[in-house]
Ligand code: MDE
């Protein structure tokens with residue numbers, strides 16, 4: 081169980097929850113040190129047993145980007161002492177992650193076992209000379225030595241995700257002919273030498289975690305038996321804990337996005353557990369205490385790593401240990417606030433917790449004067465603002481004309497692969513209750529109500545934009561919401577108008593299965609090399625008016641998955657279309673100036689939304705009235721912005 085202590089050979093951890101490595105963007109720049117401290121402090125005070133920092137390179141060439149952080153000097157030691165002290169005072173342990181980016185380093189001085197360019201990096205690496213190999217081993221050892229001086233309890237050596245050490249391990253990227261290439265024994269030599277050198281330069285109680293790639297998910301990656309041999313040798317070299325690595329960054333298999341079933345990779349940890357006698361950490365898509373405990377109880381791992389779930393809720397462990405798990409703000413694996421930001425060079429935060437990474441900038445202090453506040457609309461923006469306002473000490477009433485809370489989230493969670501969005505609703509329901517918010521459903525707002533309140537927040541959301549298309553023969557264009565709610569019949573040949581997030585979600589809705597099992601997921605993505613996914617309809621077209629790549633504005637770490645699913649389902653994509661008419665003949669369009677009919681029986685408009693701002697508009701400019709979320713701007717359905725604005729309006733009132 082998560083709360084159990086874990087004894088290591090020469091050390092111990094107070095419980096089984098590890099905060100996995102996250103590069104937040106606060107690691108760089110002296111000015112961010114206080115913010116990074118506050119970020120870790122919140123998680124350590126939240127009860128996590130062990131924190132693993134974001135990746136720090138042991139030398140200059142291993143830096144992820146020219147501005148990324150290294151850890152290799154006495155100046156770094158002084159700087160990091162504040163972090164380790166803070167974490168220790170809050171009762172947790174902390175390991176520094178040493179990450180050499182290898183061919184993923186986004187600068188022209190990158191190097192790797194062989195000169196083979198990564199498909200996701202324009203900079204081709206130089207092949208490392210033997211001297212460079214040996215000096216890199218020394219750099220790891222020196223950084224680990226300095227990490228101990230800085231007060232760290234250990235290091236995590238990043239040997240997965242396709243970074244340098246992993247590049248040595250896999251024949252995919254290692255074409256060397258010296259003793260560091262060729263057989264598995266030779267390919268693992270670099271990793272072994274690093275671990276031995278680190279062990280020789282630190283004390284016996286200093287923890288060495290090694291993140292070993294169990295599934296590379298690229299061609300010519302390590303086989304299961306290769307991985308087992310690597311794990312045994314690394315254990316003998318001095319590794320205290322193994323962390324499970326899944327998938328290189330260039331892998332075209334989803335590994336942490338919401339469409340990955342929860343706990344999908346627990347068997348990878350089991351493989352390690354069956355191989356070594358030191359503790360093993362399970363990772364990826366573990367976001368609830370129930371699942372974590374199930375994995376521990378089934379003996380698949382000894383520790384559970386959660387990274388994003390601790391962005392979403394720093395108090396995860398305390399809530400669990402105080403029997404308050406229903407009040408955990410569960411990570412929904414959307415990647416929108418965290419990884420998508422990181423891959424764009426922005427600070428990581430969280431869609432469901434905009435205070436993550438901004439602990440010092442966005443505190444929520446008690447209001448000087450408690451007010452009566454009415455929040456209109458119980459979608460994500462309304463629910464979040466009601467909770468934040470109540471947390472500040474205001475007396476809050478939340479109303480919605482529907483008889484259910486959730487707004488657009490209720491639609492989102494109907495999309496296969498977005499089932500976890502349900503957790504956010506459960507969280508808000510629990511939090512509204514805990515904060516004493518009065519919730520009145522099936523209640524229409526009228527202007528007379530405002531007189532009873534000091535402030536009114538309109539979070540009335542959006543409605544789908546309608547398609548101005550000439551329909552004949554009793555045909556009609558459906559809006560996406562009525563399709564998702566199951567209110568209209570869908571034929572066999574469908575045209576989806578619009579190729580934004582909702583258009584791609586519609587493809588998933590029409591073709592994918594909800595609550596996919598781990599076996600079905602692995603089969604679809606070729607992880608176990610069996611059958612492929614099904615196609616539910618005869619044909620789907622996806623049309624858009626603009627020119628250019630489909631789905632280019634989708635999230636950086638999830639867009640490619642949506643595009644891959646559309647391809648798997650044989651969706652025909654047509655750009656530069658004008659929509660003309662819909663009749664028994666099909667959908668009439670002008671495609672690149674040419675008139676044509678598409679033989680479809682159903683047309684679904686996913687062409688954006690309009691704000692429900694009619695209630696707010698008459699009060700524009702009046703200090704008592706506020707508008708947030710989709711009601712303010714309907715540019716795209718954006719729960720991240722909606723919840724952020726909910727926080728901002730609460731800070732203001
Ligand atoms: P894109 O647009 O998908 O691809 C660009 C082009 O390359 C092609 N491509 C490939 N061709 C052949 N073979 C391949 N394997 C392959 N891969 C890509 C594409 O088809 C495309 O060609 P085109 O279609 O244009 O002709 O990618 P992008 O350049 O926009 O984005 C690249 C990304 C790095 C963002 C990316 O691929 C990403 O989506 N991968 C997801 C990886 C992931 O989710 N990994 C697992 C979790 S992350 C983790 O465990 C540890 C993370 C440490 C992070 S920090 C975490 C913070 O919270 C450290 C940050 C690392 C920075 C590199």
Ligand code: SF4
Nearest residue numbers: 411414415417430431
């Ligand atoms: Fe999880 Fe989404 Fe928050 Fe990232 S932004 S931590 S994926 S809920």
